[in-house]
Amino acid sequence: MITKFLFFYLPYLSLGIFCLGILYRFWRWAKSPVPLRVVVPPAPRSRLGIVRRLVGDALLFPNLFRGDKLLWAGGFLLHAFLWLVILRHLRYFLYPVPGWVAAIQTPGLYAGYLIPLPLAFLLARRLVIDRVLYISILGDYFALVLLLAITVSGVLLKVFSRTYIVDVKALVLGLVHFQPLLADAHWLFSLHFLLVMALLIYFPFGKLMHSGGFILSPTRNQRANFAQRFVNPWDFPVSYNPLNLSSPEKYAQTLMASRQGEVE
């Protein structure tokens, strides 16, 4: 019963929380309007330029490179390895395995072996640099430790347990086709699998939402088209306060008076 819950119902539950959670977060952000143009120059003028800027941000982290080379190296390697590892795992979900997934099998494997290194570096950095230690909170450590646990259990699984691949594929394909096909799995596999479920559930609620949220960042996704008027959707008219000594009416009177003076 518990096995069926953990390996059959839980995946759907966590995937549901993952997807709905992300949609909710995006909806919440998108609900608030952007009142002003706050783009950080040098910014592109065209929409294509903005797409290019955001894709560049997502893949290469240019701002981070400018600010902190070591942190950039750690962050870049982590994200690059993460992509390779995730894409390599597609071989467990797809049948037949597409050629490109088969092609990245070897780099994906090495990325998997190496990914704990940038994670450990980022964790050590939090503890060693006084400034970063000061700002770090529970959520920061939790995300890193969770990813470390997932990746280390994955590596151990690969190195020591050699899970019977046919069983794993049967389980995952069973999920894909809504048919429970449960086999006795090694405890390391169960750990790895359940930790990933935990990650899916945690993902929408914590800092990991930076992965999609940056697309909405007004300083990065606005264009530098200053010649076009930017309309604030909640703008309001200016009110005048009787305590103020100058007002449009008084200025109009002043101008009128000086014009009459000129005529005389």
Add this chain to the structure above:
Amino acid sequence: MRMPVAAPEIRIGASQDQRCHPAKGKDMLKIDLPKERPSDWREAMLKKMAEVLDKNRSVRLFLDICVKCGACTDKCQFFLGTGDPKNMPVARADLLRKVYKRHFTRGGKILGRANEAEELDERVLQDWYTYFYQCSECRRCSVFCPYGIDTAEITMAAREIMAAAGIATKYVTEVVAKVYDAGNNLGIWPAAWKDNCAFLEEDLKDTEGLDIKFPVDACGAEVLLVPPSADNFVNTNTMIGYAKMFHAAGISWTTSTYCNEGGNFGLFLNYANLKKVNNRILEAARQLKVKKIYWGE
């Protein structure tokens, strides 16, 4: 060769006593803000905070997506100068973030201080007043943040929230109030502005023998010049420079006694005053029927 500035070691509380003088009631009333902090300041601030979060995507997004990587921590001149960790851009935003988490997110309500969520109380407010007025809104941090998180947006939000509860600084409120009375930050009255311009005309004739006008409130000129008011008062060489340039280019121009200030201190206070100060430029331009606005500062 560019020499990087080494980040100082953090010194907790190093600049916690460097607070701006608080605003005076008479200035607050002139700029449409509560005269003083009311007894229900906390509710007033939380109400304003909800409004700010709903009106500004940047604020909610920036509070949510910061991963605390620390790339900004050694980029703020206020941190480099003081070593006070609350002057690191991310830590400055944390002052707002902990209240946001406590009062506006479910996770913060459940986890509480374990995940940095904190009640808005007197101590937190003192930190807000101290450190959100130790930010110059220069946006340098946003250049190094991988998501472009702009602490100026956070600082402006916090000041907007505080202003709604009658909390602001004397310098900023006094200057904005002066603009609504005299038309500029320095409080140069219209008569004094005209007199200064006449003086500069004479001076230019005496020293260089040039016959160049400094028009004031001239309806129908082509250009309205909105200089920093100090140009008419202290940096007069700049003012003379404008006049010579317009003269040489053959462009008719004027300054306005309704709006002779290019700097907008509303930026350091709240949206309503930011807009109101800027609106004076448009109003002056409309009444003087100029075709263009040249806006310095």
